[in-house]
C-alpha cells in the first residue's frame with residue numbers, strides 16, 4: 371500500500387524558522403496540517419467500563435491537584451481559540467458528566483469564546499437530568515456513544531446495565547436542542563449482528579449514527595487486528611437490511627464516509643479509523659485532563675502546559691509551547707507498521 375493509501379501525509383510545508391517551523395500563529399505541523407479542532411479531556415473517571423476502553427476496575431484516579439481546574443480549562447480554551455486559531459472545542463474524557471462543575475466549564479467557555487461551537491462526547495448516563503442546564507450554559511451539541519440497543523449486549527460490553535439511562539439521555543439531548551445529536555458506535559464481534567437494529571433505533575429517534583472501527587487503545591491491550599470489526603463488515607451487515615448509497619465525506623477532515631439509507635433522508639456514517647485511516651487530513655489537537663498537549667492519539671510525547679501555567683507562564687508562552695508540541699505531530703498512527711506498539715495511555719485516559 372502506498373503512503374497516501376495509508377493516510378500518511380505527503381505534503382511538507384515551507385519552513386522559515388530555526389527549527390523549521392514557519393512563524394505563524396496557527397497549530398501547524400511539519401506535514402502541512404493545521405489543527406483547528408480541540409479535544410479537551412476533563413476527567414479520567416467514568417460511569418461505564420467499556421471493554422475496548424477501560425479496565426474493569428476503572429483507570430487509576432488522577433490526584434485532585436493534578437487535574438486542571440475549571441478556570442484553567444477555560445483559560446487554555448481561550449488561548450487555543452484566540453491565539454492558535456482553534457475553531458471548535460469538544461469536551462470528553464473519561465466521562466465528562468462525571469465532573470460536577472461541567473456546567474461552569476461550559477459557561478466559562480461560552481463567555482470567553484463566544485461563537486465557537488462547544489461540543490461534548492458522552493456516554494449520556496445522567497444526561498437526562500443535565501441536558502437543559504448544559505444547553506443553557508452554551509453547550510452546542512453532543513455525540514453519544516451507544517454500541518447496542520440490546521440490553522444484555524450493552525451490559526456485557528459496558529460492564530454496566532445502564533441502557534435505559536443512555537436512551538433517556540439521548541432523548542433529553544434531542545429535546546433540549548443539543549443538535550445535531552450523533553451516536554457513535556464501536557462494534558465488537560458479539561455486537562455486529564445488532565448493527566441494523568441500532569440503525570433502526572437511531573432513525574426512529576431522529577439521531578445520526580456513525581460506526582467507528584475499534585483501535586488499539588484499550589487499557590487491557592487485548593486489541594487484535596484479526597478480531598476487529600472492519601468498516602466493510604459493518605457495511606455488509608447493514609446492506610442485508612438497508613439499501614445504502616455512498617455520498618462521501620462532508621469535508622476532507624470529516625472522518626466519516628456517509629451513506630444514504632433507503633434513499634434518504636436518513637444517513638449512516640462509517641469511520642474506518644484503522645482500515646481507511648484519515649491521518650493525512652487530521653486537524654485535531656488534544657489536551658489531557660492533567661493539562662498536557664497531545665498531538666496524536668498514538669504518540670506518547672506530551673507537552674506539559676499545567677506546570678507552565680501554574681509556574682506563572684503568560685498566555686504568549688503557553689501558546690508558544692502548544693505550537694511547539696503540534697509542530698512535531700506524527701505523520702500517522704502506524705498501526706499497520708511492523709513494530710507498532712500501542713500508546714501507554716488508553717482511550718479513556720487520553721480523551722477520545
Ligand code: SAM
Pocket residue numbers: 416422423462463464465466491492493513514515554555556582583584585586587588717718721722
Ligand atoms: N465517555 C465518553 C463516551 O464514551 O462517549 C467520552 C470518552 S470516550 C473515550 C470517547 C469515544 O472513544 C467513544 O465514542 C468511544 O466509543 C471511543 N473509544 C473508546 N475506546 C476506543 C477504542 N479502543 N477504539 C475506538 N474508539 C474508542
Ligand code: SF4
Pocket residue numbers: 416417418419420423424463464465493515717718
Ligand atoms: Fe467510559 Fe467512554 Fe471509555 Fe466507555 S468509551 S469506558 S463510556 S470513557
